[in-house]
């Protein structure tokens with residue numbers, strides 16, 4: 001907490017040269033430390049920021065920590081599934097991708113105990129790692145309700161709680177919902193028809 005930083009937002013449809021020079025994959029996020037060393041991959045960045053500000057926000061038990069890291073990686077893959085879901089061209093494609101995401105959510109659901117966080121009472125890095133997915137699904141369901149959590153009530157509660165946190169609300173630019181909707185409109189797929 002309280003790590004000083006400067007932030008630059010990148011228009012991913014028009015990436016500046018300086019950004020392409022520091023981001024090996026041309027993707028966000030990338031963090032520059034010690035006057036020019038690039039740290040990329042959000043899970044690595046999150047661990048790094050946590051490690052320079054102990055206590056590290058992972059469970060201390062090594063098996064639990066490894067389990068958390070494994071499911072963080074799994075959640076990263078779910079962002080890919082959700083990317084395909086929101087860019088589906090047809091109702092059939094949307095339904096197919098939704099089923100894939102639901103199956104993945106069900107696997108995560110089995111890992112959660114009582115909450116409110118993934119590991120119970122303690123906030124951990126894994127909670128922040130799933131929040132972009134929760135935020136995207138929330139915005140998508142505002143465009144078109146598709147009941148993504150129907151079979152995963154624990155994740156529904158986890159997502160709702162995470163999205164209610166001020167730190168999460170403040171983690172994106174103010175016009176993020178508009179930008180997100182604009183990106184869906186631009187793709188002109190299945191979801192775009194529900195934009196008003």
Ligand SMILES: N[C@@H](CCC(=O)N[C@@H](CS)C(=O)NCC(=O)O)C(=O)O
Pocket residue numbers: 012026027028029040041042043076
């Ligand atoms: N595994 C990477 C994924 C990063 C990623 O896919 N970033 C997207 C935005 S969320 C991006 O920069 N896309 C731009 C592009 O691929 O051109 C991470 O977790 O940091």
